[in-house]
Each structure stands twice: as structure tokens, then as C-alpha cells.
Amino acid sequence: MGIHKVRVVLTTWGSRGDVEPLVGLAVALRELGAEVSVCAPPDEDFSVLLGRIGVPLVPLGPTVRSVVANPKPPTAKDAFHLAPALVAARFEVLGAVAKGSDVVVATGLMPAGARDVAENLGIRYVYACFHTFGLPSRHFAPGMRPGTPSPEGETDNRVLWQQDAQRVNDLYGPALNSHRAALGLPAVDNVRDHVFTDRPWLAADATLCPSEGMTDLDLLQTGPWILPDDRPLPEGLAAFLAAGPPPVYVGFGSMAAYAPKDIARIAVEASRAQGRRTVLASGWAGLTSIDDDCFVVGEVNHQALFRRVAAVVHHGGAGTTTTAAVAGAPQVVVPLIADQPFWAARVAELGIGVAHDGPTPTVESLSAALAAALAPGVRDRAAAVARTIRTDGATIAAQLLVDGV
Known part of the structure; x- marks a missing residue:
């Protein structure tokens, strides 16, 4: 048998x-x-x-x-x-x-x-x-x-x-x-x-x-349910990361129809206001930028990337929130629809990041949220919570x- x-x-x-x-x-x-x-x-x-x-x-x-x-x-x-x-x-x-x-x-x-x-x-x-x-x-x-x-x-x-x-x-x-x-x-x-x-x-x-x-x-x-990912980061991205202090990651995944208007420019300027470069995920919205201090990526290993950024700005999907939390990266969540306000609230309650007020950030509002997320205490808290996540x-x-x- x-x-x-x-x-x-x-x-x-x-x-x-x-x-x-x-x-x-x-x-x-x-x-x-x-x-x-x-x-x-x-x-x-x-x-x-x-x-x-x-x-x-x-x-x-x-x-x-x-x-x-x-x-x-x-x-x-x-x-x-x-x-x-x-x-x-x-x-x-x-x-x-x-x-x-x-x-x-x-x-x-x-x-x-x-x-x-x-x-x-x-x-x-x-x-x-x-x-x-x-x-x-x-x-x-x-x-x-x-x-x-x-x-x-x-x-x-x-x-x-x-x-x-x-x-x-x-x-x-x-x-x-x-x-x-x-x-x-x-x-x-x-x-x-x-x-x-x-x-x-x-x-x-x-x-x-x-x-x-x-x-x-x-x-x-x-x-x-986490898919293990051991893929190396693309050479260009690895070189960009190595060329300066950790940048801010910005991505809105598949939120093509919901992505905030002009979010690429707003994110780059908000990061710049905090003295940071930007890694911008094009996603389904096709976000792009021509700024020297911004590197645009397609589909990459987020598990590896998030361990090397100063903060993760995202829409608050369950997967992105979890990946950033496991990596110990401070988060700024700009919730757009469905369960995203829930994840934004959890990130704020846990002290591992900031919930942006509403779905339409300005340079000023996103810069302020980033400033709060980049505070040393938030990174320490994010690192502590990362150790608890199954x-x-x-x-x-x-x-x-x-x-x-």
C-alpha cells in the first residue's frame, strides 16, 4: 500500500x-x-x-x-x-x-x-x-x-x-x-x-x-503565510543603497486607481525635506520619478530591501505591513481603502510608525509623518516588535x- x-x-x-x-x-x-x-x-x-x-x-x-x-x-x-x-x-x-x-x-x-x-x-x-x-x-x-x-x-x-x-x-x-x-x-x-x-x-x-x-x-x-525570498537585490538598487544613508521606501502596490494624485513627486519632496533619498516602487500605478535622489524599482525582494531603508511609506496592505514589521522598519501608512485604515491604526498603536491622516498627503503632511516615523524611539520600538512577530x-x-x- x-x-x-x-x-x-x-x-x-x-x-x-x-x-x-x-x-x-x-x-x-x-x-x-x-x-x-x-x-x-x-x-x-x-x-x-x-x-x-x-x-x-x-x-x-x-x-x-x-x-x-x-x-x-x-x-x-x-x-x-x-x-x-x-x-x-x-x-x-x-x-x-x-x-x-x-x-x-x-x-x-x-x-x-x-x-x-x-x-x-x-x-x-x-x-x-x-x-x-x-x-x-x-x-x-x-x-x-x-x-x-x-x-x-x-x-x-x-x-x-x-x-x-x-x-x-x-x-x-x-x-x-x-x-x-x-x-x-x-x-x-x-x-x-x-x-x-x-x-x-x-x-x-x-x-x-x-x-x-x-x-x-x-x-x-x-x-x-510568508513566502521565503532569498533573491539578491538588483545591482543598480544595491549600488544606490550603498551610495548614501538609508533612503525612504515609497510604494502603493496594486492601488492603481486609488494612489494619491502626484504621490511620486510628493513622496520625493517629503523625503528630501527629511534629508533622505527615495526608493520608489512603480507598482500598478506606474509611479516614476526623474530625480537623482530617487531610484525607481519594479518587483524586488521586499524582505531584503526593507531591512536597508530608513522608513517604509505604503498603503497599509496586510502583506506590506507585515513585511515591514518583520524587517523592523518604521512605517508611514497612508490608508486608502478596505482594511488599510485598520493596519494604519495598528502601526500607530504599536508605536512602530505613523498613520497618515487621510488618503491624500501633501508634501507638508507626509514630511511631518516621516519626521515622526524617523524618530529614534520609533526605530527602537519597531526593532523590538520585529522580534515578537511569528x-x-x-x-x-x-x-x-x-x-x-
Whole structure:
């Protein structure tokens, strides 16, 4: 009798911050002898990312760039087109890939359809998230979601979360229940809670993202799923870093439609006002600069780079916040959407950086935030917190999956 090899299907739809943790988990799973498939958006960036570990990308849905990397943010109408398309893609793609597998792990933008495919195949399903922001809670109100807004003046969080569930039903319910009916499965009346399950996994560090009392659900916190990165920094960047004091890193990731207007110039001038050079990440917004004291980078090893900068200015994605925290780099978070204000608040509460007031910095406001973040006490605090952050979350999660927990 041969030993059964655990087969795991990982799936997401979202930006790099949704994809890279799954790649980190895939590495850990394979180290334990599991077989892994990854179903993700067919963006070239993600194919390259998975190519680094030798796992092919199974394309699911449209590219993320086609939805978010436009001059204007997606509209509610866009969301109502995208939601049923993603549900259909999950039934089709996961329905084929997950046959013969043991477990489906889903994350990213409301992965309606993943649990249903697992249910139809009689295999396990795990929903994982990278923060507690979207999970029902008595302690805070839900975030914005396309659909009918809650009435002005409504303050009861329980009522607000019920209305959030209805918005999810409106977005995903008709398509989900249509596909379920085609498989002979009964209808689901609360899509959000069905997707989340009673015991979601939280792939975030307990210091950065404490879970105690944050949600009414029974969270299993594994720690963040970090993809190990031993790539050397590009020669030009290494030379720039060596040519002077540590610069300030500025990057807004995939926030193309939301990046603050003129942020490249503002960031360079704000850094200069603090006597610092700038490393500017072009990201999906295509940020660029022609200043001699600024070096523009594409996709590089952030784990290595963040250990060599004076501060990290970013949008407050879960991945960037965690990477900067592990590196012990002071942070300035300019939160734009979704969970980003939460991470900005945590960075400020922990004393490892500064939350910029609002999403549209000026040279003056960003310079002031940088001055505060560059204070010696903040770097000392960031270094102290860095030593507390767990980096083995992917291994913990992989072991749980292999053990069938």
C-alpha cells in the first residue's frame, strides 16, 4: 500500500496581497510532501510569482489588473458583473481541479462557490483571511460594500452586519444558488456566513492583528503565510543603497486607481525635506520619478530591501505591513481603502510608525509623518516588535491541513 499524498487546492481572487500568502503556504505544504494546485487570477505577475516555486497557475476569472488598474476605481455596476462571473469560474475551474483532492483552501475577494465545490465533492473546505476587518463583530461596523447602503443613523452593529449579509446575498446569491441547484445542492440563505464558516483561519500575526474579541466567529490564528525570498537585490538598487544613508521606501502596490494624485513627486519632496533619498516602487500605478535622489524599482525582494531603508511609506496592505514589521522598519501608512485604515491604526498603536491622516498627503503632511516615523524611539520600538512577530505561520497552517485539522 502506498502512502496517501495529501492533495490541497488553494484558491484566491485579488491583488498580490491575496496571492503571495498562498504561494508561501504552497511552499510549506510541499515541504511536508503534499501536492498543491493554485487557482488564481491570470495576471502575469502572479504567474511569475508561482513560477518562482515551480507551481503552475491555474487561471481563475479575469485578471485583477483589468478590474482595478484603471484611472477610476471599479463601480458598483462593475461589482455586480464581476461577482457572478467569479462564482461561475469557481464552479468550473475548482470543480475540475479539486476532483481527487482532500481539501480546498479559499481566500481573497468573497470566494463564493469554493465551499460549494468542496461540498459537492465531499472534501474539506477552509476559509482563510489575512485580517479581521470583514468578519462579523459586535465591536465595529462593516466596511463599504456595493449594493443598498444601510440607512443613515443606524448604529446597531448587529443590524449593520445583517444588512452587510444582505448586500453579499444580492451580489453573489442568485449565481451561487443557481449553480448549487444544477448540482442538486440546497439553496444557501446567507452567502457571507456560508463562505466564512464558523471557524475561519486567520493568517496574520497576533501582535499586529490581535483576534481576541474582534469577531463573533471562532478564529483559528496561524500567523502570517510568508513566502521565503532569498533573491539578491538588483545591482543598480544595491549600488544606490550603498551610495548614501538609508533612503525612504515609497510604494502603493496594486492601488492603481486609488494612489494619491502626484504621490511620486510628493513622496520625493517629503523625503528630501527629511534629508533622505527615495526608493520608489512603480507598482500598478506606474509611479516614476526623474530625480537623482530617487531610484525607481519594479518587483524586488521586499524582505531584503526593507531591512536597508530608513522608513517604509505604503498603503497599509496586510502583506506590506507585515513585511515591514518583520524587517523592523518604521512605517508611514497612508490608508486608502478596505482594511488599510485598520493596519494604519495598528502601526500607530504599536508605536512602530505613523498613520497618515487621510488618503491624500501633501508634501507638508507626509514630511511631518516621516519626521515622526524617523524618530529614534520609533526605530527602537519597531526593532523590538520585529522580534515578537511569528514567521512560521505557513508551516503551522500546512501541518494543520496535512493532519486534517
